Amino acid sequence: MEKRYLLAPGPTAIPPEVLLKMAEPIIHHRNPLFEEVLEEVRENLKYLFGSKNEVLIFASSGTGAMESAVTNTLSPGDKAICIRSGKFGERWANICKAYGVETINIDLPWGEELDVADVEKALKGNPDCKAVYMQATETSTGAMFPVKEVAGIVKNYPDTILVVDGITGIGVFELPQDEWHIDVLVGGSQKALMLPPGLSFAGVSDKAWEFNKKSKLPKFYFNWAKELTNLQKNQTNFTPAISLIIGLRESLKMIKAEGLENVYRRIDGLARATREGAKALGLKIFAKNPSPAVTAICAPEGIDGQAIYKTLWKKYGVTGAGGQDQLKGKIFRIATLGYADKYDVITAISALEFTLRDLGYKFEMGAGVAKAVDVLKDM
């Protein structure tokens, strides 16, 4: 017998009630039964995104919605600012490059904090930049970025929109789209929404819709305007990922029942316990400003981060994640977003203790879980 625990930063564990809903006989998308599903999903996505506007839904990975945020707002030869400090921040610049959009890159060492003054400076120096691209939280480093502060700057530039990759942030911490003036907020299904991968989302502000009208980059599958027209009739432009949208209805219902504020508080507590538990073992947290979504923990000197990740997974049943690209071997990651509770964190920290012991690291056995339990005791 081997019980398995999924604490990766996507895909995340799926609640059994969501899995079973998706296992019911499929229904046709051009019929009132599905339209009813979509109507409820539309309302609850607006609640999740904190927006009065429709949240567009695509059958794709999150990257598809990221691409849509570029091709539906810009034109060939446009300039944009990309804030890069990890694998996914770099993706914005890669998408821009593929579509002939010139980028001015604000490059931070991975894991560092963003100085918002750098964004203001870049905008002043390049007033013709049509967009600023950033992450809410960078999955590869476990770092948080100051979306509210950046949005507060960009909103004063009428010819520039702020596009935020919220794939690992939405439903994890506060990201109210309308209140903060986030022009495009991109999401994905396999994170806080507790679903399999295969759905992506784009929340679009009125300002971004104005950009859409003038945008000349080519698009067909990810065409916002056509998607919106259909969505307003409880339809999608192309055949939707029906089963995932049916699962989405359930997971949104669960999030709404718990209440977003409570979800944020729960995940924040779980991440805090993860960080404190790791620190009690003498480990360092990689990101200066750590995210509640995923905790990137530095491998102790002389121990390979990939060995930690693999031992956790293979021997102790806990699937976290290793480091990506330049961080491979240097960190390992434990996620706390989505369908996670305090026992998941205690499980993860105890598995980490077993793992570190196997790899020859010296520490006081039990110190990590003791600390985690202490942090979690009032949750």
Added chain:
Amino acid sequence: MEKRYLLAPGPTAIPPEVLLKMAEPIIHHRNPLFEEVLEEVRENLKYLFGSKNEVLIFASSGTGAMESAVTNTLSPGDKAICIRSGKFGERWANICKAYGVETINIDLPWGEELDVADVEKALKGNPDCKAVYMQATETSTGAMFPVKEVAGIVKNYPDTILVVDGITGIGVFELPQDEWHIDVLVGGSQKALMLPPGLSFAGVSDKAWEFNKKSKLPKFYFNWAKELTNLQKNQTNFTPAISLIIGLRESLKMIKAEGLENVYRRIDGLARATREGAKALGLKIFAKNPSPAVTAICAPEGIDGQAIYKTLWKKYGVTGAGGQDQLKGKIFRIATLGYADKYDVITAISALEFTLRDLGYKFEMGAGVAKAVDVLKDM
């Protein structure tokens, strides 16, 4: 109690064993458990497509793979020939237009047969055309197109590729990609593959890969070359639709166990029984060269095709499809692809008899099912 029967041309019914596999706890895609799934899926997709080359897998609707077939082979300003005789044939031209590819359109009245001489003529008159786009079977009209014959012509043009929308054709009738010289063969999950929508496929010939090297149209999410590099390592370029790929492993296993030739024979027999059953009720089949995937049946004079489709669905539990665009009200459709057997056809024809009676059509009650049973008796 109300039992429901799904006989639509996508989504099609999903076998319970596939639904239950997809309802198991999700696994992470960057780990050997998933790589093992992908390895088996890759092999069986080659069997299904009849190709020695890798079949690329995308998390998207079928239209995403259609778009990829344009953007990964052509460059801005290229010319292409589109064979149009229905909603989906028109989609090829719409995609080309969105990406600045000029099209020469061979337009047939919907439901008519293609004269392959028209393709030869178009190619001779436009030797600079880089691609010919067509459907294997047009879902909106239930018509078959002579892919083998068109491929036999296009293969003699070294600077032109043949791109076939096989979304409703693959796994329904013979479409051996390599043997027939189909350069790009596009598929989708929600048809003969008996899965929810959300996966699309592109089989790519060596000739099409040569086109890919010179192609300059922008692409990022649907980038073939990057997808191929990853697939060869049992990975995907972006987070895959994990649960659907796990379902795909099961449905491909079922198809392989039955054997493709037997699948084709079964579906052909079911479609024949559907056509003969409808004709025995005095109804006409819309397409000159009807497809085994889906039978488009003309509404009898004075009766609205949408009323037939809706009564079938609402009152008699059988979900077929109505007519689309210019055929709305004129036809209704019953599909026989995927997870369908002889009792599904008998159910559909009997539901059709109940429906026609309700709508005041005069016919001999029981004549349709009697004919269907007769056609199916030796299956």
